[in-house]
Amino acid sequence: xxxxxxxxxxxxxxxxxxxxxxGTAQSVxxxxxxxxxxxxxxxxxxxxxxxxxxxxAPEGKHPFYISHYGRHGSRYINNRKGxxxxxxxxxxxxxxxxxxxxxxxxLKEIRTIINDSEGQWxxxxxxxxxxxxxxCQRMMNRFPEVLSGDAHVDAxxxxxxxxxxxMGSFMMEMVKLNPQLQITMRASKRDMWYLNHQDxxxxxxxxxxxxxxDAFVDKYSRNPKLMKLLFTDPDAASKVVDETWLxxxxxxxxxxxxxxxxxxxxxxxxxxxxxxxxxLWKTDNVWWYLNHGSSELNGxxxxxxxRYLLRQIIADADSCLQLERPGAQLRFGHETVLLPLTCLLGxxxxxxxxxxxxxxxxxxxxxxxxxxMGSNIQLVFYxxxxxxxxxxxxxxxxxxxxxLPMTTDCAPYYHWKDFRAFYLDKLDRYDRRxxxxxxxx
Numbered sequence: 130x131x132x133x134x135x136x137x138x139x140x141x142x143x144x145x146x147x148x149x150x151x152g153t154a155q156s157v158x159x160x161x162x163x164x165x166x167x168x169x170x171x172x173x174x175x176x177x178x179x180x181x182x183x184x185x186a187p188e189g190k191h192p193f194y195i196s197h198y199g200r201h202g203s204r205y206i207n208n209r210k211g212x213x214x215x216x217x218x219x220x221x222x223x224x225x226x227x228x229x230x231x232x233x234x235x236l237k238e239i240r241t242i243i244n245d246s247e248g249q250w251x252x253x254x255x256x257x258x259x260x261x262x263x264x265c266q267r268m269m270n271r272f273p274e275v276l277s278g279d280a281h282v283d284a285x286x287x288x289x290x291x292x293x294x295x296m297g298s299f300m301m302e303m304v305k306l307n308p309q310l311q312i313t314m315r316a317s318k319r320d321m322w323y324l325n326h327q328d329x330x331x332x333x334x335x336x337x338x339x340x341x342x343d344a345f346v347d348k349y350s351r352n353p354k355l356m357k358l359l360f361t362d363p364d365a366a367s368k369v370v371d372e373t374w375l376x377x378x379x380x381x382x383x384x385x386x387x388x389x390x391x392x393x394x395x396x397x398x399x400x401x402x403x404x405x406x407x408x409l410w411k412t413d414n415v416w417w418y419l420n421h422g423s424s425e426l427n428g429x430x431x432x433x434x435x436r437y438l439l440r441q442i443i444a445d446a447d448s449c450l451q452l453e454r455p456g457a458q459l460r461f462g463h464e465t466v467l468l469p470l471t472c473l474l475g476x477x478x479x480x481x482x483x484x485x486x487x488x489x490x491x492x493x494x495x496x497x498x499x500x501x502m503g504s505n506i507q508l509v510f511y512x513x514x515x516x517x518x519x520x521x522x523x524x525x526x527x528x529x530x531x532x533l534p535m536t537t538d539c540a541p542y543y544h545w546k547d548f549r550a551f552y553l554d555k556l557d558r559y560d561r562r563x564x565x566x567x568x569x570x
Contacts, residue, residue, distance in 0.1 A: 171496065174203065174256075181529055192509050198467060211378055211381060216240070229359060231359055254390075264299070265302040276303070278309055281311045283456070283459070292316070324466070325466055349408040358400065379397055383401075422468075422479070423483075430559065436473070436560070445458055
């Protein structure tokens with residue numbers, strides 16, 4: 130008995146050390162140098178070429194159920210605004226004869242990108258479909274016990290087109306790999322209350338916080354090098370061009386384009402050095418922390434926007450655990466759900482309350498690691514048989530074993546009964562506190 134306990138403790142220690150080392154091994158600048166799309170935060174391309182070995186389950190336990198929430202795959206930008214802003218600036222400068230040779234090339238590239246995106250705003254791309262197929266393949270390869278034979282898979286999506294198509298791509302690959310699967314799919318407004326709940330009370334940004342954030346952005350967003358590169362007379366151009374927004378949108382445009390044509394890179398990102406990309410990432414990363422993390426400057430409760438989703442995940446699991454072969458429940462949605470859910474669960478320390486904005490990065494809070502295109506959370510459940518009362522599970526964040534803020538004797542595995550008690554109590558405490566808020570009454 131003692132030998133088994135020591136073995137479990139050793140496995141837990143190794144898991145934690147591996148998790149810590151993988152999260153701090155590379156600085157953000159190093160990550161951007163290796164993968165420029167890392168600078169794009171939620172527009173990052175899904176890193177589906179990176180795999181880590183799975184920790185063996187405790188003796189006698191085997192996977193039998195998967196509960197999942199995943200973001201859609203790579204998409205086109207939602208609307209023209211992000212492209213029209215730099216385009217109109219460049220057109221105005223061109224009409225005044227202020228563009229350099231490089232400026233004319235950039236204007237032509239912007240026009241090409243807009244034409245490519247026209248009529249496809251927000252749509253899933255071929256790259257996005259490929260991401261879904263690859264994630265599906267790895268899920269089925271890793272957990273064949275769950276998805277073999279005529280196992281049932283229930284898939285649900287928000288009513289947004291790119292999410293529906295992501296679900297479709299995922300499920301088509303499943304059927305291709307196992308035609309015997311019993312699959313149901315639904316994209317209905319009936320499920321939107323938990324698949325894509327956006328809490329108006331929690332999404333409010335205090336004026337003082339917004340002003341402080343704007344000042345923070347101003348420290349990192351100017352780029353005189355770009356003005357000199359694109360315009361023959363930067364001072365004259367500054368009268369028709371907003372340096373901050375031009376820099377922001379041209380970088381974003383180049384990074385976003387990497388999601389639309391996986392066989393074609395745009396040269397726009399080549400206009401910027403690592404420090405330019407890093408500064409963009411730094412300000413965007415803080416924005417994601419403010420809007421979806423546990424920042425006290427926004428009340429500290431933003432992650433509770435996903436309280437309904439977490440309760441539904443728990444209720445669904447409780448129901449499925451009664452079945453001989455529950456299979457899998459797959460949910461497809463958005464990063465504005467997945468990120469606060471990650472923070473609500475406290476996966477890998479993303480529930481941190483961080484005081485200084487300069488400290489967000491230093492404390493390992495990196496939105497690019499959580500919400501790239503195609504990002505996902507998987508809860509994989511284990512037991513010996515249907516009579517086993519000690520159900521275990523592990524959580525995968527973007528297919529990598531992750532840590533929860535709970536005690537366990539078998540990390541990265543956790544006892545389901547402990548999870549239920551821990552998080553239902555957390556949700557209940559928030560609900561009681563919310564009822565006392567003046568804005569709620």
